Amino acid sequence: MYTYEERKKAVDLYFKYDQALAATTKKLGYPSVGALRQWIREFQSSDKLHKKYQRTSWKYTLAQKEVAVNHYLDYGQCYARTIRKFGYPNKTTLRKWLEEYAPSTRKVRQNSIHYTKQEKEAAVLALCTRSLSAKSIANDFGVTRQALYLWKNKLLGKGATKPLKSMNVTPEIKLLKEERDILQREVYKLRLEKEILEQASDLIKKEPGIDPIILTNKEKTQVIDALCSKYSVIELLRILDLPKSSYYYHRKQLAIPDKYSKERSLIVQLFHDNKGRYGYRRIYCSLKLLGITLSEKVVRRIMTEEKLKVKSLRLRKYNSYGGEITPAVPNLLKRDFKADQPNKKWLTDITEFHIPSGKVYLSPMIDCFDGAIVSWTISTKPNADMVNSMLENAIATLNAKDSPIVHSDRGAHYRWPGWIKRMKEACLVRSMSKKGYSPDNSACEGFFGRLKNEFFYGQDWKSTSIDQFITDLDNYILWYNKKRIKCSLGGLSPLDYRKKLGIV
Numbered sequence: 001m002y003t004y005e006e007r008k009k010a011v012d013l014y015f016k017y018d019q020a021l022a023a024t025t026k027k028l029g030y031p032s033v034g035a036l037r038q039w040i041r042e043f044q045s046s047d048k049l050h051k052k053y054q055r056t057s058w059k060y061t062l063a064q065k066e067v068a069v070n071h072y073l074d075y076g077q078c079y080a081r082t083i084r085k086f087g088y089p090n091k092t093t094l095r096k097w098l099e100e101y102a103p104s105t106r107k108v109r110q111n112s113i114h115y116t117k118q119e120k121e122a123a124v125l126a127l128c129t130r131s132l133s134a135k136s137i138a139n140d141f142g143v144t145r146q147a148l149y150l151w152k153n154k155l156l157g158k159g160a161t162k163p164l165k166s167m168n169v170t171p172e173i174k175l176l177k178e179e180r181d182i183l184q185r186e187v188y189k190l191r192l193e194k195e196i197l198e199q200a201s202d203l204i205k206k207e208p209g210i211d212p213i214i215l216t217n218k219e220k221t222q223v224i225d226a227l228c229s230k231y232s233v234i235e236l237l238r239i240l241d242l243p244k245s246s247y248y249y250h251r252k253q254l255a256i257p258d259k260y261s262k263e264r265s266l267i268v269q270l271f272h273d274n275k276g277r278y279g280y281r282r283i284y285c286s287l288k289l290l291g292i293t294l295s296e297k298v299v300r301r302i303m304t305e306e307k308l309k310v311k312s313l314r315l316r317k318y319n320s321y322g323g324e325i326t327p328a329v330p331n332l333l334k335r336d337f338k339a340d341q342p343n344k345k346w347l348t349d350i351t352e353f354h355i356p357s358g359k360v361y362l363s364p365m366i367d368c369f370d371g372a373i374v375s376w377t378i379s380t381k382p383n384a385d386m387v388n389s390m391l392e393n394a395i396a397t398l399n400a401k402d403s404p405i406v407h408s409d410r411g412a413h414y415r416w417p418g419w420i421k422r423m424k425e426a427c428l429v430r431s432m433s434k435k436g437y438s439p440d441n442s443a444c445e446g447f448f449g450r451l452k453n454e455f456f457y458g459q460d461w462k463s464t465s466i467d468q469f470i471t472d473l474d475n476y477i478l479w480y481n482k483k484r485i486k487c488s489l490g491g492l493s494p495l496d497y498r499k500k501l502g503i504v
Contacts, residue, residue: 060089079095220242346374
């Protein structure tokens with residue numbers, strides 16, 4: 001029986017496929033062509049289908065019967081061809097019409113197959129021990145389902161489900177039954193191993209396909225506890241190669257309340273509140289600011305157990321070198337990126353973000369005193385306007401007596417006349433890295449690495465527009481200045497650090 005929804009779906013698909021019966025049944029996998037024709041006739045007669053399936057007895061006129069019988073006689077006496085031609089009736093009904101109107105032409109089956117007793121016993125044994133449907137067993141033996149059950153009733157008695165001991169079972173059938181039992185045990189073992197792998201993946205967050213033998217005894221105990229309601233503990237211990245004493249020891253340990261339960265939930269919250277950007281060191285500092293004292297080793301262990309891992313990835317760096325446009329200036333910092341006061345040493349560079357919507361470029365000015373971003377510009381083109389605007393915004397934050405060293409690489413942006421002119425007017429000192437030596441500006445490169453690990457890498461940017469990406473990047477830099485803590489600043493953000501010192 002098919003539900004109303006299944007019948008309605010089949011009828012709708014039939015009209016969608018331009019009234020193609022075969023295509024509809026092939027797509028859905030149901031029903032038979034004859035059943036689909038009945039549903040269509042029912043729908044066309046009343047523009048709807050019955051909510052509850054009803055068997056309908058279709059009445060055919062005398063003319064319809066004669067047309068079908070004549071076609072059968074004139075075109076090779078083929079039931080299927082006649083039914084396919086007119087769409088009616090079924091094979092049994094057509095046979096009845098032939099017996100009524102042309103009894104002398106009814107086909108008589110010749111050379112009927114006679115099954116031996118051993119063949120019938122094999123069929124009945126397969127029926128009583130089947131894992132498939134009775135229809136499938138009947139097809140395998142080349143008989144109808146009705147004949148198969150008739151043999152069973154004759155051999156075993158009506159209502160019996162198992163073969164009698166007196167039934168003569170041949171050695172071949174015994175061998176097949178033994179092979180079937182072996183296959184069933186193999187399937188059971190494979191199903192058990194599959195569920196162990198699933199529990200290792202879902203429960204303890206292991207990679208799919210991991211070898212269960214290499215799990216720790218504690219992890220094996222967790223897997224066994226999850227599956228012990230479906231499988232015996234002894235069997236699970238054998239599959240996982242876990243001693244019984246170790247299992248009960250770890251089970252007892254798991255029952256002991258976690259003394260870090262409150263801190264554990266707080267660590268998870270801190271990690272997710274900062275969008276997975278904090279490692280165990282900054283989580284440790286965050287807890288310390290909240291008045292919670294835990295060792296870094298405990299924090300790291302809890303984060304490992306909770307699978308709290310900062311994502312990281314490295315891609316090709318953007319290169320703005322455009323040749324020796326103007327004379328280079330010497331490297332005044334010489335990789336000394338420490339400053340005892342703000343606005344003494346500044347670093348700048350350009351980095352690229354490549355997302356499906358296009359490319360975005362960031363040009364920041366970083367203060368070596370505390371790593372604060374003094375100013376920044378974001379653009380879709382790495383041109384002179386971008387770096388010049390960033391420099392002007394940075395100059396606007398200076399006091400009259402400030403004259404920081406501005407260190408950059410040898411990119412073309414920092415050798416154009418516009419940049420040099422603005423530097424001279426503001427009395428800023430230029431400094432450049434050696435050609436091809438990124439360590440000469442490693443502090444700025446380090447900021448780009450943190451930025452991309454915490455903000456860019458591991459995120460799905462497929463549906464993000466350029467404008468939205470620029471907004472998100474701008475918000476990240478604001479968060480970096482105001483809220484993101486740094487271990488080197490005593491667990492404070494750059495803004496909080498300056499407030500503590502009374503600078504702002």
